[in-house]
Amino acid sequence: MDTKPTTSLWDGLLIDCRLATMNDTGVAFGAIHDAAIGWKDGRIVFADAMRTLPGKPDQLSAQVESAAGAWITPGLIDCHTHLVFGGNRANEFDQRLNGASYEDIARAGGGIASTVTATRALDDASLLAESLPRARALVEGGVTSIEIKSGYGLDLDNEIKMLRVARKVGMQLGIDVRTTFLGAHALPPEFRGRQDDYVAHICEVMLPEIARSGLADAVDAFCEKIAFTPDQTRQVFSRARALGLPVKLHADQLSDLGGAALSAEFGGLSADHIEHTSEDGVRAMAKAGTVAVLLPGAFYALRDTTLPPIAALREHAVPMAVATDLNPGTSPLLSLRLAMNMACTQFRLTPEEALRGATTHAARALGLHDRGRLAAGLRADFTIWNAASPADLCYWIGGSLARSVVAEGRLVAGREFAQ
Numbered sequence: 035m036d037t038k039p040t041t042s043l044w045d046g047l048l049i050d051c052r053l054a055t056m057n058d059t060g061v062a063f064g065a066i067h068d069a070a071i072g073w074k075d076g077r078i079v080f081a082d083a084m085r086t087l088p089g090k091p092d093q094l095s096a097q098v099e100s101a102a103g104a105w106i107t108p109g110l111i112d113c114h115t116h117l118v119f120g121g122n123r124a125n126e127f128d129q130r131l132n133g134a135s136y137e138d139i140a141r142a143g144g145g146i147a148s149t150v151t152a153t154r155a156l157d158d159a160s161l162l163a164e165s166l167p168r169a170r171a172l173v174e175g176g177v178t179s180i181e182i183k184s185g186y187g188l189d190l191d192n193e194i195k196m197l198r199v200a201r202k203v204g205m206q207l208g209i210d211v212r213t214t215f216l217g218a219h220a221l222p223p224e225f226r227g228r229q230d231d232y233v234a235h236i237c238e239v240m241l242p243e244i245a246r247s248g249l250a251d252a253v254d255a256f257c258e259k260i261a262f263t264p265d266q267t268r269q270v271f272s273r274a275r276a277l278g279l280p281v282k283l284h285a286d287q288l289s290d291l292g293g294a295a296l297s298a299e300f301g302g303l304s305a306d307h308i309e310h311t312s313e314d315g316v317r318a319m320a321k322a323g324t325v326a327v328l329l330p331g332a333f334y335a336l337r338d339t340t341l342p343p344i345a346a347l348r349e350h351a352v353p354m355a356v357a358t359d360l361n362p363g364t365s366p367l368l369s370l371r372l373a374m375n376m377a378c379t380q381f382r383l384t385p386e387e388a389l390r391g392a393t394t395h396a397a398r399a400l401g402l403h404d405r406g407r408l409a410a411g412l413r414a415d416f417t418i419w420n421a422a423s424p425a426d427l428c429y430w431i432g433g434s435l436a437r438s439v440v441a442e443g444r445l446v447a448g449r450e451f452a453q
């Protein structure tokens with residue numbers, strides 16, 4: 035590891051800690067005991083055994099603290115959320131408990147359409163005020179990077195508003211927010227009965243403007259019987275790629291439409307949900323390097339019974355990420371750690387797979403190489419935990435285990451190190 039002494043002092047140095055680096059060292063969790071982590075200018079400069087520090091701690095930094103043996107992981111990364119929206123849909127929770135399905139509710143004009151109405155009605159400030167507490171809950175749970183999708187505006191101005199607000203969420207909380215344009219989420223009321231026209235509108239009007247605005251890091255679509263067909267998704271993806279935007283897909287959540295393979299066909303960053311994906315779909319993902327994003331919160335909330343093809347994903351070495359899918363309809367889940375727990379309990383991931391899924395593989399699902407592990411040169415994004423082992427993060431159901439959450443070397447939630 036690159037640990038050359040720097041000429042000026044480090045901004046901070048934590049000693050007496052245990053690191054779950056998530057590096058591929060052959061040791062579970064890439065763990066290092068009796069370790070230290072140092073950072074400068076928002077980047078990690080040292081993450082290794084204390085005995086390999088290139089000097090005495092107080093010669094390396096004016097800010098040296100002992101972590102008293104605490105475990106430190108990379109900051110968690112939630113790579114799939116819809117957390118910017120207006121209103122909520124607790125009423126649908128009731129309807130579903132009384133037997134209505136998600137599809138029934140959507141067809142009756144509820145579901146995504148009702149959140150579109152509530153989201154359109156809010157100005158930037160109100161939308162930000164409604165969204166911030168949800169993002170803050172994630173950060174207080176140890177998250178330092180969040181992906182946020184649009185998709186409840188469904189016209190150019192409201193989609194841009196959502197993306198702008200999503201970026202503001204990141205600025206306000208001092209964390210990194212990556213934005214995704216999800217214009218192809220549902221059919222807006224203006225286009226009722228004219229789905230192809232809406233897809234053309236996305237391709238001809240919305241996408242070029244979104245690309246020009248620089249407000250989206252990627253493009254997503256909902257490819258499903260109740261949403262957009264594979265052909266329509268292809269049109270959106272072709273245009274997105276032509277405009278230089280990477281793609282990802284809500285794929286095979288409720289039925290197998292070949293969505294995972296479709297995402298792979300466009301070099302997709304990820305295929306998400308994938309409960310109904312076939313082994314051929316998994317093979318296509320493996321070949322294209324497309325990450326599988328598992329969303330056990332939606333599986334749980336919809337009382338789904340079809341498991342994603344975990345064995346095939348393992349067999350074909352497709353990286354598995356885990357995310358909250360935080361949204362008002364199918365996954366009102368405010369804890370990435372709880373998503374990790376559910377990924378273990380419902381999908382039988384090992385705790386190490388689940389933690390990798392919320393760090394290293396989540397970074398990859400966002401096309402990012404500067405985070406998701408603890409190593410010199412990467413962003414100084416890390417979380418100090420009240421936990422006896424890294425597996426505890428998946429084991430405990432609920433509770434608040436994150437002690438200090440640090441993004442680019444700055445405390446964004448929890449306590450100061452010395453306290």
Ligand code: DI6
Nearest residue numbers: 146256284332361362363364
């Ligand atoms: N799949 C989901 O899980 C969310 N969107 C999607 O395409 C659900 C969004 C909602 O119901 O509001």
Ligand code: FE
Nearest residue numbers: 114116284359
């Ligand atoms: Fe989603």
